[in-house]
Amino acid sequence: MKNRAIALYSALGFGYAFLYLPIVLLVIYSFNASRLVTVWGGVSTKWYGELLADEKILDAAWLSLKVAVLNATISTFLGTLAAVVLVRFRRFAGRTLFTGMITAPLVMPEIITGLAMLLLFVAMEQTFGWPAGRSMTTIVIAHVTFSLSFVTVVVQSRLAQMDVSLEEAAMDLGARPVKVFLVITLPIIAPALLAGWLLSFTLSIDDVVISSFVTGPGSTTLPIVIFSKVRLGVSPEINALASIVVAIVSIGILIFGIIVQRQEAERVRSLKTASDRG
Amino acid sequence: MAPPSVKQHVFAPWNDPDAKPLIRIEGVSKSFGDFSAVNKVDLDIYPGEFFSLLGASGCGKTTLLRMLAGFEIPSEGSISIDGVDMTDIPPYERPVNMMFQSYALFPHMTVEQNVAFGLKQDRMPKARIAERVKAVLDLVQMSSLAARKPQQLSGGQRQRVALARCLAKEPKVLLLDEPLAALDKKLREQTQLELVNIQDRVGITFVMVTHDQEEAMTMSARIGVMNAGSIEQVGTPVEIYEYPATTFVADFIGTANMFDGVVALDEQSHTVVDCQELDARLVVGHSSGVAVGAPVTVMVRPEKMMVQREPPEERVNCAHGVVSDIAYLGDISIYHVRLASGRKVQVALTNLRHTSEQRLTWDDEVYLTWHPANSLVLVQ
Amino acid sequence: MTNGLPLRPPHPQAPKMRASGGLRAFSRRWGRALVGLPPYAWLALFFLIPFLIVLKISFSETQAAVPPYQPLIGWAEDAVLQIRLNLGNYRYLFEDELYFDAYLNSLKIAGLSTLCCLLIGYPMAYAIARAPRTIRTPLLMLVVLPFWTSFLIRVYAWMGILKNEGLLNAFLLWTGLIDQPLQMLETDFAVYVGIVYSYLPFMVLPLYATLEKMDLSLLEAAADLGCRPFRAFRSVTLPLSIPGMIAGSMLVFIPAVGEFVIPDLLGGPDTLMIGRVLWSEFFDNRDWPVASAVAVAMLVLLVAPIMIFQHTQNKSGETS
Ligand SMILES: Nc1ncnc2c1ncn2[C@@H]1O[C@H](COP(=O)(O)OP(=O)(O)OP(=O)(O)O)[C@@H](O)[C@H]1O
Numbered sequence A: 001m002k003n004r005a006i007a008l009y010s011a012l013g014f015g016y017a018f019l020y021l022p023i024v025l026l027v028i029y030s031f032n033a034s035r036l037v038t039v040w041g042g043v044s045t046k047w048y049g050e051l052l053a054d055e056k057i058l059d060a061a062w063l064s065l066k067v068a069v070l071n072a073t074i075s076t077f078l079g080t081l082a083a084v085v086l087v088r089f090r091r092f093a094g095r096t097l098f099t100g101m102i103t104a105p106l107v108m109p110e111i112i113t114g115l116a117m118l119l120l121f122v123a124m125e126q127t128f129g130w131p132a133g134r135s136m137t138t139i140v141i142a143h144v145t146f147s148l149s150f151v152t153v154v155v156q157s158r159l160a161q162m163d164v165s166l167e168e169a170a171m172d173l174g175a176r177p178v179k180v181f182l183v184i185t186l187p188i189i190a191p192a193l194l195a196g197w198l199l200s201f202t203l204s205i206d207d208v209v210i211s212s213f214v215t216g217p218g219s220t221t222l223p224i225v226i227f228s229k230v231r232l233g234v235s236p237e238i239n240a241l242a243s244i245v246v247a248i249v250s251i252g253i254l255i256f257g258i259i260v261q262r263q264e265a266e267r268v269r270s271l272k273t274a275s276d277r278g
Numbered sequence B: 001m002a003p004p005s006v007k008q009h010v011f012a013p014w015n016d017p018d019a020k021p022l023i024r025i026e027g028v029s030k031s032f033g034d035f036s037a038v039n040k041v042d043l044d045i046y047p048g049e050f051f052s053l054l055g056a057s058g059c060g061k062t063t064l065l066r067m068l069a070g071f072e073i074p075s076e077g078s079i080s081i082d083g084v085d086m087t088d089i090p091p092y093e094r095p096v097n098m099m100f101q102s103y104a105l106f107p108h109m110t111v112e113q114n115v116a117f118g119l120k121q122d123r124m125p126k127a128r129i130a131e132r133v134k135a136v137l138d139l140v141q142m143s144s145l146a147a148r149k150p151q152q153l154s155g156g157q158r159q160r161v162a163l164a165r166c167l168a169k170e171p172k173v174l175l176l177d178e179p180l181a182a183l184d185k186k187l188r189e190q191t192q193l194e195l196v197n198i199q200d201r202v203g204i205t206f207v208m209v210t211h212d213q214e215e216a217m218t219m220s221a222r223i224g225v226m227n228a229g230s231i232e233q234v235g236t237p238v239e240i241y242e243y244p245a246t247t248f249v250a251d252f253i254g255t256a257n258m259f260d261g262v263v264a265l266d267e268q269s270h271t272v273v274d275c276q277e278l279d280a281r282l283v284v285g286h287s288s289g290v291a292v293g294a295p296v297t298v299m300v301r302p303e304k305m306m307v308q309r310e311p312p313e314e315r316v317n318c319a320h321g322v323v324s325d326i327a328y329l330g331d332i333s334i335y336h337v338r339l340a341s342g343r344k345v346q347v348a349l350t351n352l353r354h355t356s357e358q359r360l361t362w363d364d365e366v367y368l369t370w371h372p373a374n375s376l377v378l379v380q
Numbered sequence C: 001m002t003n004g005l006p007l008r009p010p011h012p013q014a015p016k017m018r019a020s021g022g023l024r025a026f027s028r029r030w031g032r033a034l035v036g037l038p039p040y041a042w043l044a045l046f047f048l049i050p051f052l053i054v055l056k057i058s059f060s061e062t063q064a065a066v067p068p069y070q071p072l073i074g075w076a077e078d079a080v081l082q083i084r085l086n087l088g089n090y091r092y093l094f095e096d097e098l099y100f101d102a103y104l105n106s107l108k109i110a111g112l113s114t115l116c117c118l119l120i121g122y123p124m125a126y127a128i129a130r131a132p133r134t135i136r137t138p139l140l141m142l143v144v145l146p147f148w149t150s151f152l153i154r155v156y157a158w159m160g161i162l163k164n165e166g167l168l169n170a171f172l173l174w175t176g177l178i179d180q181p182l183q184m185l186e187t188d189f190a191v192y193v194g195i196v197y198s199y200l201p202f203m204v205l206p207l208y209a210t211l212e213k214m215d216l217s218l219l220e221a222a223a224d225l226g227c228r229p230f231r232a233f234r235s236v237t238l239p240l241s242i243p244g245m246i247a248g249s250m251l252v253f254i255p256a257v258g259e260f261v262i263p264d265l266l267g268g269p270d271t272l273m274i275g276r277v278l279w280s281e282f283f284d285n286r287d288w289p290v291a292s293a294v295a296v297a298m299l300v301l302l303v304a305p306i307m308i309f310q311h312t313q314n315k316s317g318e319t320s
């Protein structure tokens, strides 16, 4: 019994080391004054300085941010609608096709999606004259297409857990379906919407393959810049950039964790008062 | 045949041919796929009535209630409330409110907001909403906790809030789906009376679903006993206990000793049934309305049986057996008497004295008798 | 009725039959259509139709123009609709060994990586699922966290580690295990490491979900019947966790087959994978029809795994 636990936990420890060591090393070496990876040239922040002076990277980062926010917002909207359809409408024409179109993008190799999207845009431009060329618009459309499925899955599971009688009670008290959704359902599934938003934001700001297909001149996203640099080899500037990303993500997660913990504490406290009264 | 001599309640609109029902359910059926959950139900419920739907789990009580609320559309038949056909009326336009078994309190709203929710939908002015919320919260004694969220309430408190939320809208009908099922026994008994009191004060028609027969008997003016999607009998608690219409109702409500036999004689004032199992004639104090020779069941409640050690003079309304089990319940004792056929009959005797030399014990040979007026013929 | 209870007067009207619920169901259907239409239309337009276009272009011929392919449907001289189906692209895929090797290699790399993920991920998922309830969520979060940092950056991190002058070689040289730097970057090995590293969370999550749901009393029952822990694991836990294993494997295998970034950054010039082939056909050779044919062929390869994935997905959707 004891041995088994030790074996299990060491497997876990090994797994975590595997997951985190590369990131930690990357962050450490971003402060390396030397350009060479293996040579430790002392602590320095000069790569950060260089990074912040790099106009191209900053522009790309700004574009990526805009694309990610737009994408996350549109995907959350569409994904939530899709989740409502899947959970609340039991039977409708074309349900199989619909579920297929929701689950397929979850696993579809990006390179196929990217190619297919580009060919669509080209064909559309030929036929309708829209979208004229590839730009931020095409990137956003492509990103929404694959991230909306992820939002759907996240919201779907929350919605399925939600007690249907809450919605029925609201309707019983005189609220029309749309109102019920806005006033009852939405606040209750809000955490899932937030999670979906963050997830699609991350997917978008991280995507290189699909963006490479549907991007046009003048709309280079951050991952495309990073990718083209990295293809040429390890670069300390990218180390610095990576560290910044890791820092932002860590801070975000820390804040998220604190909020969750507070809510949990609140919940426990309120349960206590309830049992005191009960 | 003569109606049973049940004492007339003051409130009995169902006996008044001129009374107009508030809810009229006509030939309502509901099937899910090829499973029929509710089957051709006809039912009238009168204004101000406390009506209970009683039945075993899965018999379709909730489904019937949900059709009244508008969450399910009947596959067949029609429902009208206050003379208005409800078929095409969605839940949010029906003059009924439902109290859910899970209470369905909105977790992101305070008690006050929960209660005000329905009134807001009616676009009532703010000041009137506040007034009304206060009034109903006072009614259920929850005013002091108005600012709490549902998670911060105990089960009993949640139940009150759910009730207040429905009452706030002053519906014509209040539907309650097992409103007390989540409460512990003590609280449940206390709340039963409270609920009846509240119903009395607000004068709203209550339709309650329950599978607890004691609860139904305590609270309701009338009870509809359901079995496998159909209503077997509708009547006051006294009627369904004393005069069950079918063997199912007899068995479901309380305990029933039932003896099969054939009709030997059917008169205006009594029926005589030959019972092979008891090797006796059973005289029942009312007409059965069936032909001589027809198979029937005679039902006798345990508390209506008398026990004696000596054989009676005539083998009429009499069973003979051996005490095989005794359950001492404090106020009464239940004796299980095994007949010659091997079947067990239950007899309930009040424990009048602390101890008694006369008290029956295991393996005592006894004769059970009963009065013709205390038994009932049920046609299979 | 055998006793004297008053019978209800029979109702005058016969019960009405209802086919579909009348006006209300009608308006409800329209409301539903309004909700379902935006995502449905979006996916049909931007997900379904593109695949049909890919299919179409895979049958057309390359031409030096914009766009660089010939229309499939044209008008012949005497206004006869003419459809030119060109199977040449597919023939080309079969004739050139490069493509076939790339397919086989993709399958091999994806398959072996999936296996590695399973071997590393299963003990992790099992350990988390059996950890005290309070720390399960944090432990699981730790698995998911790296996913929130950039995928590209995580792959890139391995470049610095696996390089000839990289950290791993430096470490091995320092320990004296080797005296020559090992060539690790630009090999298949690096690709395996990269895929396993990037996709491990996708294996752990569904595995954890099934293991956590599993009724521990089943194991107790097994132990009660005299089953030793390992036997109990093999005959109870393992079979019951198969759905999680399938879902996780599909989540790793399918994207891994089409992976482009990892082999491009970590693999050598001879690490052939279809994703890379497609990329170079498209971007370097500008041969859209052949790239489309490669995509179609890849899809054909992935149809079975995707169907399996959808099946498990639907099943778990129904039970939850
Ligand atoms: N939406 C539905 N789809 C299919 N079957 C259903 C549905 N709702 C109810 N049923 C079935 O109809 C039957 C009656 O259900 P109902 O909920 O009315 O029972 P009930 O009398 O309220 O039981 P309980 O006392 O357990 O609440 C059950 O067998 C149930 O499985």
Ligand SMILES: [Mg+2]
Binding pocket: B061, B062, B063, B177
């Ligand atoms: Mg029920």
